[in-house]
Amino acid sequence: xxxxxSGFWDFxxxxxTLVSIIACAVFLRMQSVRRVExxxxxxxxxxxxWDETLTEYHHPLPRWWSWLFYLTVLFSLVYLxxxxxxxxxxxxLGWTQVGQLEAENARAEAKIGPLYQKFAALDVPAxxxxxxxxxxxxxxxxxxxxxxxxxxxxxxxxxxxxxxxxWLWGGTPEAIKTTITDGRMGVMxxxxxxxxxxxxxxxxHYVMSLSGMAADSIRVARGKPLYAQNCVACHGPEGKGNxxxxxxxxxxxxxxxxxxxxxxxxxxxxxxxxxxxxxxxILTPEKIHLLTGYxxxxxxxx
Amino acid sequence: xxxxxxxxxxAAAPSVRETAGSAVMDQPLYVAAxxxxxxxxxxxxxxxxxxxxxxxxxxxYGGPWLPxxxxxAVLFDIAQRKFYIFALxxxxxxxxxxxxxxxxxxxxxxxxxxxxxxxxxxxxxPQTVYTEIFLWIERRIEGDRNQRIRLDRGDWGARKLGLxxxxxxxxxxxxxxxxxxFVGYFTPIRELENSVLHFDVGPWATFWILxxxxxxxxxxxxxxxxxxxxxxPYARFQSAMxxxxxxxxxxxxxxxxxxxxxxxxxxxxxxxxxxxxxxxVQVCPxxxxxxxxxxxxxxxxxxxxxxxxQVMDTMGYPRGLIRYSTQHALDNKxxxxxxxxxxxxxxxxxxxxxxxxxxxxxxxxxxxxxxxKVDIIRDRAAIAREVExxxxxxxxxxxxxxxxxxxxxxxxxxxxxxxxxxxxxxTLDVDGASAxxxxxxxxxxxxxVTAGKHPxxxxxQAEDDANVAVREKTIFIVR
Numbered sequence: 142x143x144x145x146x147s148g149f150w151d152f153x154x155x156x157x158t159l160v161s162i163i164a165c166a167v168f169l170r171m172q173s174v175r176r177v178e179x180x181x182x183x184x185x186x187x188x189x190x191w192d193e194t195l196t197e198y199h200h201p202l203p204r205w206w207s208w209l210f211y212l213t214v215l216f217s218l219v220y221l222x223x224x225x226x227x228x229x230x231x232x233x234l235g236w237t238q239v240g241q242l243e244a245e246n247a248r249a250e251a252k253i254g255p256l257y258q259k260f261a262a263l264d265v266p267a268x269x270x271x272x273x274x275x276x277x278x279x280x281x282x283x284x285x286x287x288x289x290x291x292x293x294x295x296x297x298x299x300x301x302x303x304x305x306x307x308w309l310w311g312g313t314p315e316a317i318k319t320t321i322t323d324g325r326m327g328v329m330x331x332x333x334x335x336x337x338x339x340x341x342x343x344x345x346h347y348v349m350s351l352s353g354m355a356a357d358s359i360r361v362a363r364g365k366p367l368y369a370q371n372c373v374a375c376h377g378p379e380g381k382g383n384x385x386x387x388x389x390x391x392x393x394x395x396x397x398x399x400x401x402x403x404x405x406x407x408x409x410x411x412x413x414x415x416x417x418x419x420x421x422x423i424l425t426p427e428k429i430h431l432l433t434g435y436x437x438x439x440x441x442x443x
Numbered sequence: 444x445x446x447x448x449x450x451x452x453x454a455a456a457p458s459v460r461e462t463a464g465s466a467v468m469d470q471p472l473y474v475a476a477x478x479x480x481x482x483x484x485x486x487x488x489x490x491x492x493x494x495x496x497x498x499x500x501x502x503x504y505g506g507p508w509l510p511x512x513x514x515x516a517v518l519f520d521i522a523q524r525k526f527y528i529f530a531l532x533x534x535x536x537x538x539x540x541x542x543x544x545x546x547x548x549x550x551x552x553x554x555x556x557x558x559x560x561x562x563x564x565x566x567x568x569p570q571t572v573y574t575e576i577f578l579w580i581e582r583r584i585e586g587d588r589n590q591r592i593r594l595d596r597g598d599w600g601a602r603k604l605g606l607x608x609x610x611x612x613x614x615x616x617x618x619x620x621x622x623x624x625f626v627g628y629f630t631p632i633r634e635l636e637n638s639v640l641h642f643d644v645g646p647w648a649t650f651w652i653l654x655x656x657x658x659x660x661x662x663x664x665x666x667x668x669x670x671x672x673x674x675x676p677y678a679r680f681q682s683a684m685x686x687x688x689x690x691x692x693x694x695x696x697x698x699x700x701x702x703x704x705x706x707x708x709x710x711x712x713x714x715x716x717x718x719x720x721x722x723x724v725q726v727c728p729x730x731x732x733x734x735x736x737x738x739x740x741x742x743x744x745x746x747x748x749x750x751x752x753q754v755m756d757t758m759g760y761p762r763g764l765i766r767y768s769t770q771h772a773l774d775n776k777x778x779x780x781x782x783x784x785x786x787x788x789x790x791x792x793x794x795x796x797x798x799x800x801x802x803x804x805x806x807x808x809x810x811x812x813x814x815x816k817v818d819i820i821r822d823r824a825a826i827a828r829e830v831e832x833x834x835x836x837x838x839x840x841x842x843x844x845x846x847x848x849x850x851x852x853x854x855x856x857x858x859x860x861x862x863x864x865x866x867x868x869x870t871l872d873v874d875g876a877s878a879x880x881x882x883x884x885x886x887x888x889x890x891x892v893t894a895g896k897h898p899x900x901x902x903x904q905a906e907d908d909a910n911v912a913v914r915e916k917t918i919f920i921v922r
Contacts, residue, residue, distance in 0.1 A: 173471060173473055174470065174471055174472065175469070175470055175472055176467055176468070176470075177467070177468060177469075177470040188467070199470060201470070201471060201472055201473055201474040202472065202473050202474075202673065203473065203474065203475070203476035203669060203673060204473040204476065205476070205669075206473060206673065207472075207473040279880070283840070283880070287822070288823075288824045289824060289825070290825075291822050291824075291825040291882070292822050292838050292839070292840045293838050293883075294882075295828065295830075295836070295884065296828065297824075297825035297826070297827070297828040298828055298829065300825065396829075399829055400829070400833075
């Protein structure tokens with residue numbers, strides 16, 4: 142804010158605050174005494190008369206009540222000395238919102254740090270067998286991963302299933318950790334323009350034949366050379382894929398975007414652009430290590 | 444109208460302007476509260492108050508020490524969010540029972556106030572109870588009213604200093620014990636006792652022990668009637684629940700006036716029964732004169748009744764110059780039977796009926812409550828997925844809360860769609876008094892269902908007891 146204002150406004154606001162507080166005390170002091178009318182033989186009234194006959198009894202409050210008022214004045218003055226609030230005065234305690242957040246984070250870290258240190262000391266396969274670690278990891282997974290990969294890690298259309306043995310980028314602990322830390326970009330270019338509608342269909346039938354799906358044998362025969370020409374670079378000559386590029390294995394029954402001719406044709410025609418976001422700026426290395434263990438454990442039961 | 448203590452007020456010398464029949468003068472709006480020295484009182488109502496002091500304080504101080512199945516019988520574990528009351532364990536989801544308890548308390552308040560005014564204030568309110576205890580200590584150490592007044596007026600000497608020091612030391616000890624007991628309801632009291640003995644109490648427990656102790660010491664030792672007169676909102680709105688058939692503490696002016704002193708056994712002549720001894724004023728914990736009629740300061744403690752009855756006995760007059768009576772009975776000189784008959788008016792009967800209705804409903808609800816809670820959240824982002832064999836699968840997060848204190852095995856079952864199957868483990872073990880979250884997968888054959896969303900039910904049932912079952916509705920999406 143300082144680029145918008147001059148030092149005058151700090152002074153101005155500070156002055157208004159102080160004058161208001163002191164005015165409150167002065168006003169209270171002035172109002173502690175009131176002219177009261179006492180009728181002979183009657184009770185004292187404040188002298189106010191409403192609606193011709195209504196008067197108010199003079200019932201003084203106990204004096205500690207007014208001390209409470211003065212105490213609030215004193216409190217606000219002490220507060221303004223200790224904490225920021227008076228113009229640009231920083232307060233003698235040096236309190237800031239950011240400082241409080243950092244202190245709270247540090248306290249939380251001091252509490253959970255040892256727990257994560259214990260987990261960090263275990264290697265990933267051992268972590269996957271530790272019940273306490275997996276209970277903690279499940280909460281992390283539900284918070285950070287389940288939105289795309291589903292609560293059970295089974296994924297959904299376009300989001301990989303983490304519970305099977307099929308891995309786009311490799312299922313070793315190291316590969317999983319890299320995936321979580323740096324994210325992944327899985328790009329399949331569109332082949333529609335290059336192959337033409339019939340070409341795409343021919344390649345699709347060839348791809349279907351790779352995993353044993355029913356396919357038109359004529360189209361399979363026509364598609365084979367087109368595949369060898371255009372697809373082997375990523376998916377390999379046998380269609381086994383390439384974990385270095387994130388190219389899927391086409392010979393198994395796992396279909397990220399759905400099985401069936403129409404989906405495969407769509408994929409070849411338009412290509413695919415899949416992204417797993419990087420988590421290195423969101424999660425600490427210890428948490429990523431723990432999540433690696435959890436994701437690794439998901440595929441071990443099968 | 445109490446006289447103004449102008450000498451102590453900010454206006455040291457009131458300026459007076461005399462006019463015919465009235466005076467206008469500067470008066471302070473805040474005056475030093477005059478200290479009240481209630482005189483000890485014995486009798487029927489004082490005995491009742493002491494009975495309630497004993498009852499409430501035995502429960503309060505003793506409660507946290509009771510064991511129940513290797514845990515504290517009454518423990519409000521805020522950190523774990525579990526609230527143990529003997530066999531019952533309440534979870535935050537059970538907040539409805541707290542609401543019902545508050546409704547019952549409020550209705551009881553309406554009922555008791557409509558019947559006999561500020562019964563709560565006079566006999567059971569912690570402010571009254573602790574003031575009574577602190578007054579008792581004060582009386583043991585400093586003596587009764589007259590000795591206390593004399594002590595306070597006297598010069599500060601070794602004796603006065605000693606008595607005051609002892610009094611405050613005992614007060615503070617009791618207040619700290621009270622604070623300790625209070626904290627013992629929220630953290631296991633035996634562990635707390637250990638840490639107190641080793642000077643190893645955590646910062647929050649220390650704060651609350653000192654804070655609650657300070658509040659007890661300040662309120663019961665120093666503030667006393669000031670709390671009732673100036674702080675308590677309840678004191679002020681109770682008058683809205685009074686009517687002309689509410690039993691209140693009254694002075695029978697027709698019988699008592701004109702008041703005046705007289706020797707015992709002599710003919711009272713034209714005087715009424717009030718001997719103007721002032722006992723009723725001296726015993727009053729709020730320092731009022733009940734003979735001026737019902738006042739907002741009156742907490743309904745009936746100390747003046749006990750005090751006056753003793754004087755009446757001594758004088759040989761019938762008791763009850765000051766007594767529980769109603770406005771109606773006083774105005775129309777009703778007999779006791781007629782007065783009591785009017786007490787059971789429609790308002791009271793209605794309050795009673797509603798109160799018992801709610802208590803009964805709450806008891807039934809507590810009795811049939813099952814120790815299992817289920818919460819189902821459908822995966823939002825992943826709507827439906829196709830798995831091997833072309834089956835459609837939906838994923839749900841099922842939160843199982845076993846509110847019983849022993850571990851239990853639960854069975855899961857889904858229904859509502861043809862061929863709906865639950866994938867994976869159908870049995871789930873949950874530890875005692877704990878929660879477990881499990882992802883649950885449901886599958887259907889796409890040929891057997893239409894696209895769109897379908898209502899289904901998930902049933903969770905305890906393996907050992909078919910009555911402990913929860914049916915939760917959710918939806919299954921096919922696309």
